[in-house]
Amino acid sequence: MNKRKAELVGTFFNASQLPADVRPKVIFFGRSNVGKSSLINSLLEQRLAKTSSMPGKTLSVNYYGIAHAPQGTPRKGGTPPTMVFADLPGYGYARVSKEEALRVRRLIADFLARVENVRLAVLLIDSRRGFLPSDLETLAQIVEKNLPILTILTKSDKISFSQQRNLIAQLNNKFGLLAISFSIKSPAAKNEIWRRIHEAMKE
Numbered sequence: 001m002n003k004r005k006a007e008l009v010g011t012f013f014n015a016s017q018l019p020a021d022v023r024p025k026v027i028f029f030g031r032s033n034v035g036k037s038s039l040i041n042s043l044l045e046q047r048l049a050k051t052s053s054m055p056g057k058t059l060s061v062n063y064y065g066i067a068h069a070p071q072g073t074p075r076k077g078g079t080p081p082t083m084v085f086a087d088l089p090g091y092g093y094a095r096v097s098k099e100e101a102l103r104v105r106r107l108i109a110d111f112l113a114r115v116e117n118v119r120l121a122v123l124l125i126d127s128r129r130g131f132l133p134s135d136l137e138t139l140a141q142i143v144e145k146n147l148p149i150l151t152i153l154t155k156s157d158k159i160s161f162s163q164q165r166n167l168i169a170q171l172n173n174k175f176g177l178l179a180i181s182f183s184i185k186s187p188a189a190k191n192e193i194w195r196r197i198h199e200a201m202k203e
């Protein structure tokens with residue numbers, strides 16, 4: 001797959017800073033330290049999103065603009081259409097105060113209330129930790145907005161194949177979620193994830 005032209009196009013510390021923006025968007029949700037930045041960097045094949053082993057640091061929404069030319073699109077005037085990946089702050093980090101946790105939740109809720117043209121919500125779940133109550137809260141926010149969901153089980157190198165299968169089955173049975181396993185160590189699922197993103201862009 002070709003390397004995509006992508007760049008950071010905005011950082012917002014509260015939802016009131018969000019500009020009106022009709023570009024189609026993929027929003028990435030996940031607990032702090034779930035591997036969100038790593039997945040975004042892997043998909044974009046560049047180190048745009050900061051990764052860290054110190055969770056709970058950034059409290060901002062970051063927009064990455066990605067040149068996106070679906071097959072067969074006539075190119076008028078040169079500039080390809082752009083889609084946006086929105087990287088939301090991680091939630092559910094145990095070592096922050098209640099107020100801090102509430103601030104994260106509120107930023108996500110305010111963002112969802114304002115954001116336009118969301119095509120896909122990508123919900124990241126840490127394979128080792130499984131689906132936790134804070135993930136359920138996020139799922140409820142996504143469902144309330146009626147957004148199509150793609151669930152990704154991150155760090156799949158940390159658990160066995162049978163554990164992966166069980167977790168995928170459990171998410172499907174309990175919540176009707178279709179999950180894909182992903183690891184930065186063997187990013188074989190990347191093409192499948194891109195396929196789903198492109199499909200969501202078409203709708």
Ligand SMILES: Nc1nc2c(ncn2[C@@H]2O[C@H](COP(=O)(O)OP(=O)(O)O)[C@@H](O)[C@H]2O)c(=O)[nH]1
Nearest residue numbers: 032033034035036037038051052053155183184
């Ligand atoms: N073993 C393993 N570690 C990962 C994987 N993805 C991310 N990590 C590590 O998990 C930590 C948090 O990753 P990061 O992408 O910053 O998570 P974020 O807080 O959700 O953005 C970093 O130390 C990463 O190197 C993975 O697939 N496998």
Ligand SMILES: [Mg+2]
Nearest residue numbers: 036037050051
């Ligand atoms: Mg991050």
